[in-house]
Amino acid sequence: MSSFGVPPPDAAVYVISVAAELTGLHPQTLRAYERMGLIRPGRTGGGGRRYSHRDLELLREIADLTSAGIGIEGVRRILELDNQVVALRHRNDELLAELEATRAALRQALTAAGATIPPPNKLPVLRPSHALMTFRRHPG
Template sequence: MSTSPFSPQPNPEAAVYVISVAAELTGLHPQTLRAYERMGLIEPGRTGGGGRRYSHRDLERLRQIADLTSAGIGIEGVRRIMALELQVDALRARNEELLAELDAVRRMLAMRGAAQAPANKLPVLHQAAGQSMVVWRRRS
């Protein structure tokens, strides 16, 4: 299945939905969308004339807010949950970066041999038999 140049994948960050369409797609009233914006839970894009434009990501966020509030969670709880989810996403991304870096160090050690590598440029490695490897970076 190929992607045609005439039907590109939409960017989830592209602010394309007017407020009436966003309200219909999320099942929320336009005033609710405006209220969520005033509360700082959502930040839609703006046109040159000041009209709101919502992205697909905004619609997902609005649905999540609606789900949480309908489950009895207050606005401050929703705000905290969403902040924690952003933090978890950032930590996952950082973890993947560190795993990639660890993999690169392991490959380098395998290619060069630990004894041949310059000690001041490699991280300090400690590994007990049958356990995970811990990498400590030396600070310059």
């Protein structure tokens, strides 16, 4: 729990009736979305469903998409693409951090070797190629 008694976003704390009320959906709709694989609520030891704040946000997103006329398979695809975008952003952040660490290590190695350190965008490993390729259309 956070400092004001609010559970973390992934804590499965809401029973199905509360989740239904908070999302404006019928409990049977929540069960149907689970059967379709659109949502995976947590479970208690006795098998009762427990929804997290993130689950509620996802249910609201599904409801918004379906009310806009998007079918369940379209919703499924949109959610998959959203997940891919999140994963790609995370990977991009990792790669940027790795690039910065590599640049820092290269600067440190150049300094230790007594070399003059070029500006950050002019490091040898990052220099763009100045090759020029031309294409000619063959007559006929």
